[in-house]
Amino acid sequence: MSPEIYTMLELQSIWDKVLEAKNEITRSRHAIDFWRNEMKAMEAKMADLRSRVNQLKTNIKQKELELHDVEARIQFLDSRKNSLKSQREFDSMITELETLNQKKDEIENSMLQYMEDVDAIENELSVLQQEMPKRLNQIENDVEELQNKLELLQKEAEDNASQFNKQMTELPPDLRARFAKVIETKGNGIVPLENGICMGCHFQVPVYVKDEVAKSKAVTCTNCGRFLYFKN
Numbered sequence: 001m002s003p004e005i006y007t008m009l010e011l012q013s014i015w016d017k018v019l020e021a022k023n024e025i026t027r028s029r030h031a032i033d034f035w036r037n038e039m040k041a042m043e044a045k046m047a048d049l050r051s052r053v054n055q056l057k058t059n060i061k062q063k064e065l066e067l068h069d070v071e072a073r074i075q076f077l078d079s080r081k082n083s084l085k086s087q088r089e090f091d092s093m094i095t096e097l098e099t100l101n102q103k104k105d106e107i108e109n110s111m112l113q114y115m116e117d118v119d120a121i122e123n124e125l126s127v128l129q130q131e132m133p134k135r136l137n138q139i140e141n142d143v144e145e146l147q148n149k150l151e152l153l154q155k156e157a158e159d160n161a162s163q164f165n166k167q168m169t170e171l172p173p174d175l176r177a178r179f180a181k182v183i184e185t186k187g188n189g190i191v192p193l194e195n196g197i198c199m200g201c202h203f204q205v206p207v208y209v210k211d212e213v214a215k216s217k218a219v220t221c222t223n224c225g226r227f228l229y230f231k232n
């Protein structure tokens with residue numbers, strides 16, 4: 001194996017580490033975003049439940065006022081029962097009382113329903129309130145751990161990148177530029193040639209290329225431009 005090929009293989013292995021760290025950085029960032037969104041979603045859910053409870057309590061108060069009015073009217077009609085002068089007045093009062101009592105039932109039923117809803121939501125809220133600190137704490141720990149990992153990965157990626165740049169100077173300038181271009185665009189700048197097939201793009205290279213590779217010359221695949229080497 002020529003020194004140039006050897007250097008390119010070493011560069012490739014450093015570059016792989018850079019890429020691996022970068023992928024891991026992306027995954028860690030996504031994980032951090034995911035947990036932060038979970039946290040926000042939990043807080044939003046609780047805020048929503050609280051606002052629903054408040055709305056229901058406002059509704060209950062409103063119904064209390066309505067109930068009070070209806071009851072006052074019923075009481076008023078009852079008090080006048082004995083001072084009625086005709087059957088017509090009596091009939092009309094009975095009809096109104098029936099309507100009022102029906103309305104009273106409806107109001108009481110709504111209030112009952114609202115109160116049941118409040119109970120259900122408050123139960124849900126109290127379960128969440130017990131769970132929240134535990135889960136938030138866990139999420140914060142996870143995020144912190146991920147952030148520490150991120151810092152290490154970033155350091156690792158930088159170290160490898162500078163190692164890569166340093167080692168690049170070992171290649172002759174013309175090769176350096178070509179290798180840099182192919183490794184940046186394709187990720188793998190040098191791949192094995194196996195049975196005349198480029199392992200980067202699975203293209204059968206012409207025989208003359210195969211011969212050059214056999215002589216350990218720095219040649220590229222005629223299809224994808226990656227440098228080729230014989231795997232021993």
Ligand SMILES: [Zn+2]
Pocket residue numbers: 198199200201202203221222223224225226
């Ligand atoms: Zn190829």
